[in-house]
Amino acid sequence: MHVFTDPDNFDAYVSGFLWILKLTGASAVCALVIGVLLAAMRVSPVPVLRGFGAAWVNVFRNTPLTLVIFFCYFGLFATLGLSLSQDLDLNIYWLGVIGLSVYTAAFVCEAVRSGINTVPTGQAEAARAIGLSFAQTLRIVVLPQAARSVIAPLGSILIALCKNATIVGTIGLLESSNIMKDLINSNGDAVIPIFLVFAGTFAALLIPTGYFFGWLANRLAVKR
Amino acid sequence: MRMKRMAAVAAVAGLAVAMTACGGDSDEGNSGTGAGGIVGKAEGQKKLVIGVKADQPGLGLQTGSQYEGFDVEIAKIIAKGLGVEESGIEWKTTVSANREPFIEQGTVDLVVATYTINDERKQKINFAGPYYVAGQDLLVKSDSTLTGPDQLAGKTVCSVTGSTPAKRIQENYPDARLQQFDAYSKCLPLLENGQVDAVTTDDIILAGYAAQDQYAGKFKVVGSTFSDEPYGIGLKKDDTDGCEKVNEILKTAAEDGSYKAAWDATLGKSGTPAPELDTTKLTHCGAA
Amino acid sequence: MSTSSVLYDHPGPRAKVRNAVLSVIFGVALLGLLYWIYTRFDEANQWESWLWEPFTRSTTWTQFILPGLWATLKAAGVGMVLSLAFGIIFAFGRLSDRLWISVPAGAVVEFFRAVPLLLMIFFIFYGVPFLIQGPVTAFWAVVIGLTLYNGSVLAEAFRAGIRAVPGGQSEAAYAVGMRKNQVMRLILLPQAARAMLPIIVSQLVVLLKDTALGYIVAYPELLQRGVNDLAANYGNIIPAAMVIAVIYIVINSLLTWFAGWLDRRTGIRSFRMPRQTGPVAPANAAPGGDGTVAEPQG
Numbered sequence: 001m002h003v004f005t006d007p008d009n010f011d012a013y014v015s016g017f018l019w020i021l022k023l024t025g026a027s028a029v030c031a032l033v034i035g036v037l038l039a040a041m042r043v044s045p046v047p048v049l050r051g052f053g054a055a056w057v058n059v060f061r062n063t064p065l066t067l068v069i070f071f072c073y074f075g076l077f078a079t080l081g082l083s084l085s086q087d088l089d090l091n092i093y094w095l096g097v098i099g100l101s102v103y104t105a106a107f108v109c110e111a112v113r114s115g116i117n118t119v120p121t122g123q124a125e126a127a128r129a130i131g132l133s134f135a136q137t138l139r140i141v142v143l144p145q146a147a148r149s150v151i152a153p154l155g156s157i158l159i160a161l162c163k164n165a166t167i168v169g170t171i172g173l174l175e176s177s178n179i180m181k182d183l184i185n186s187n188g189d190a191v192i193p194i195f196l197v198f199a200g201t202f203a204a205l206l207i208p209t210g211y212f213f214g215w216l217a218n219r220l221a222v223k224r
Numbered sequence: 225m226r227m228k229r230m231a232a233v234a235a236v237a238g239l240a241v242a243m244t245a246c247g248g249d250s251d252e253g254n255s256g257t258g259a260g261g262i263v264g265k266a267e268g269q270k271k272l273v274i275g276v277k278a279d280q281p282g283l284g285l286q287t288g289s290q291y292e293g294f295d296v297e298i299a300k301i302i303a304k305g306l307g308v309e310e311s312g313i314e315w316k317t318t319v320s321a322n323r324e325p326f327i328e329q330g331t332v333d334l335v336v337a338t339y340t341i342n343d344e345r346k347q348k349i350n351f352a353g354p355y356y357v358a359g360q361d362l363l364v365k366s367d368s369t370l371t372g373p374d375q376l377a378g379k380t381v382c383s384v385t386g387s388t389p390a391k392r393i394q395e396n397y398p399d400a401r402l403q404q405f406d407a408y409s410k411c412l413p414l415l416e417n418g419q420v421d422a423v424t425t426d427d428i429i430l431a432g433y434a435a436q437d438q439y440a441g442k443f444k445v446v447g448s449t450f451s452d453e454p455y456g457i458g459l460k461k462d463d464t465d466g467c468e469k470v471n472e473i474l475k476t477a478a479e480d481g482s483y484k485a486a487w488d489a490t491l492g493k494s495g496t497p498a499p500e501l502d503t504t505k506l507t508h509c510g511a512a
Numbered sequence: 513m514s515t516s517s518v519l520y521d522h523p524g525p526r527a528k529v530r531n532a533v534l535s536v537i538f539g540v541a542l543l544g545l546l547y548w549i550y551t552r553f554d555e556a557n558q559w560e561s562w563l564w565e566p567f568t569r570s571t572t573w574t575q576f577i578l579p580g581l582w583a584t585l586k587a588a589g590v591g592m593v594l595s596l597a598f599g600i601i602f603a604f605g606r607l608s609d610r611l612w613i614s615v616p617a618g619a620v621v622e623f624f625r626a627v628p629l630l631l632m633i634f635f636i637f638y639g640v641p642f643l644i645q646g647p648v649t650a651f652w653a654v655v656i657g658l659t660l661y662n663g664s665v666l667a668e669a670f671r672a673g674i675r676a677v678p679g680g681q682s683e684a685a686y687a688v689g690m691r692k693n694q695v696m697r698l699i700l701l702p703q704a705a706r707a708m709l710p711i712i713v714s715q716l717v718v719l720l721k722d723t724a725l726g727y728i729v730a731y732p733e734l735l736q737r738g739v740n741d742l743a744a745n746y747g748n749i750i751p752a753a754m755v756i757a758v759i760y761i762v763i764n765s766l767l768t769w770f771a772g773w774l775d776r777r778t779g780i781r782s783f784r785m786p787r788q789t790g791p792v793a794p795a796n797a798a799p800g801g802d803g804t805v806a807e808p809q810g
């Protein structure tokens with residue numbers, strides 16, 4: 001454990017996980033918003049929107065996240081000139097948030113769409129019968145009911161997102177995977193304790209999160 | 225702190241020795257010559273596994289199934305000196321972070337991969353050479369006015385995550401903005417379109433990139449090195465015989481002109497004359 | 513998709529016009545954005561012919577992309593087979609009545625689900641050799657990492673699937689005198705595997721994409737060979753990344769399509785996930801051997 005008693009190493013460890021948490025937080029919000037919009041597009045009456053939603057899901061779900069993040073840096077920033085901050089690290093951070101969000105949104109969209117499918121058709125039929133439009137049907141009647149059955153899959157997506165945040169390290173953010181690599185390279189004798197500390201921190205963050213979402217999903221489940 | 229470091233390093237060395245001992249046993253079983261280390265293996269099996277870089281033009285570049293570059297030529301000279309034909313060499317791609325593990329675990333017999341000799345690494349493995357002395361430098365656009373690391377304040381420098389050059393920038397030039405990637409090949413397009421102001425690593429590596437066809441005339445190496453990076457040939461910690469033999473081969477290569485030929489066929493193509501191989505500076509192979 | 517049409521009425525004349533207008537507006541905006549991206553890439557000289565010319569040479573394909581693709585498929589293939597085995601074993605482990613089996617199995621699954629694959633592969637390559645006193649190749653580091661993670665996810669999926677099989681199935685099996693082992697193997701697993709097929713396949717797509725993380729231990733997979741190494745030779749990193757992205761999308765779409773085809777071919781699913789809504793299919797949908805449902809993925 002001598003590795004982590006060195007204040008420099010300990011600070012690096014903490015800052016690595018802070019980046020992971022910040023990436024996860026911002027991306028989770030963005031991905032949820034984009035994902036729900038995409039799901040709405042995929043069930044909408046406008047064919048172009050349906051096609052756009054389907055294309056988004058197929059492209060991002062089938063591309064490795066490493067490549068998505070790569071394109072955020074080399075496409076959005078280096079070629080299209082999208083600079084999100086003067087600070088080098090913050091710029092990478094926001095590019096990473098974009099990459100994680102558009103990627104995760106594809107999975108959120110599919111989860112929400114299958115959630116919509118679990119709502120009994122009578123609900124939507126009744127909504128239409130009283131004269132609600134598509135947007136109203138979706139917003140007032142279907143999505144609130146779908147939300148309950150989507151909680152468990154969204155929990156898994158959030159957990160995957162937190163772990164995927166380590167991939168932003170490939171464009172130079174010093175998050176926990178890069179910090180772990182660094183510590184292992186300079187402390188070759190303590191490979192196993194270093195790994196256990198990093199893996200343990202992820203486990204301590206994510207296993208309770210998983211149980212929390214499981215509990216929430218059970219509590220809110222609709223008995224049909 | 226320092227004491228703990230030393231103890232830690234000693235522990236690793238201990239493990240390494242234990243592991244090489246295991247590896248040695250199986251080698252003896254295969255070759256039947258009874259001698260461990262690369263000399264025995266080269267004599268017995270007429271085969272060597274050599275680790276080289278795959279993404280460094282001019283030094284070690286994988287072009288399909290072939291590897292080419294100065295490091296690769298040096299490796300061929302050593303193999304030949306050990307009595308192994310070119311067909312008996314199995315090339316293995318190494319990256320900076322896996323060179324020590326590859327040697328310690330016996331994945332490769334030799335590493336010739338822009339491998340700087342330093343004390344930390346010497347605790348784990350043995351070095352022959354140096355066959356070249358590089359130095360950290362900057363690669364900039366040909367019209368850039370940057371002349372050295374002192375002017376880096378506020379400028380963006382690109383390097384490889386966790387590498388020694390990147391760490392040196394962080395420690396000695398904290399005002400520079402450091403962009404890190406997993407490979408240098410990602411830094412170059414950014415240098416080309418101005419997103420980064422300089423790429424930093426050893427001068428010889430930078431020269432290799434600058435000399436590539438697609439970048440011809442676009443970049444220049446600044447030429448004021450700010451470190452010494454003696455490139456060695458890595459082998460197992462306890463293989464003193466092998467290390468001495470490699471040094472002998474290097475000495476011969478310097479005398480009979482094959483060292484110069486290796487340079488001229490690779491990095492020398494850009495017009496840089498071959499350096500003099502200073503054979504008095506060769507390592508003692510951990511013997512004394 | 514069947515429910516989506518329930519969300520809105522059959523478009524009348526006004527709705528048709530409105531939809532058409534929306535389509536045009538959105539379509540034009542989208543095309544405009546794409547054109548803008550195209551011109552910006554053009555200004556950055558990304559369409560210059562020397563950047564793309566390497567892809568017309570056969571050596572680029574035979575020496576970089578295809579070997580990389582083969583390495584990716586090899587790691588993914590072995591990883592898929594091992595993950596499925598791992599998933600089945602640990603799903604049964606967690607469902608065991610014996611605490612000394614179910615608790616450790618649960619702990620293993622929870623742990624490997626929570627650790628990022630990047631860290632896992634890195635540790636297997638650099639840390640495990642200290643434990644086993646011998647080398648771990650990059651290939652096995654990638655495969656074992658993929659197996660531990662995806663196997664754990666599949667274990668959870670199988671477990672949920674097995675628990676979702678209607679209770680009458682196992683009751684009937686016990687009634688005809690089967691032991692727990694037989695009930696699991698002959699009754700529950702085949703039905704669960706069939707119902708979980710979509711989840712299994714999407715996890716296998718994840719697995720295939722995750723082979724890209726092999727770069728961290730220099731495993732020469734598609735991303736490493738096709739983007740990093742290719743760009744080191746030709747200096748065309750953005751075009752290379754585009755070509756490789758297309759290859760990934762095509763392969764993964766094929767995998768998804770294959771799963772859909774398989775799903776249709778294997779007949780009507782006996783029940784739906786996650787909640788049983790339809791009638792339970794006749795018993796002839798159930799038998800088919802425990803292995804046959806899952807194995808074609810390998």
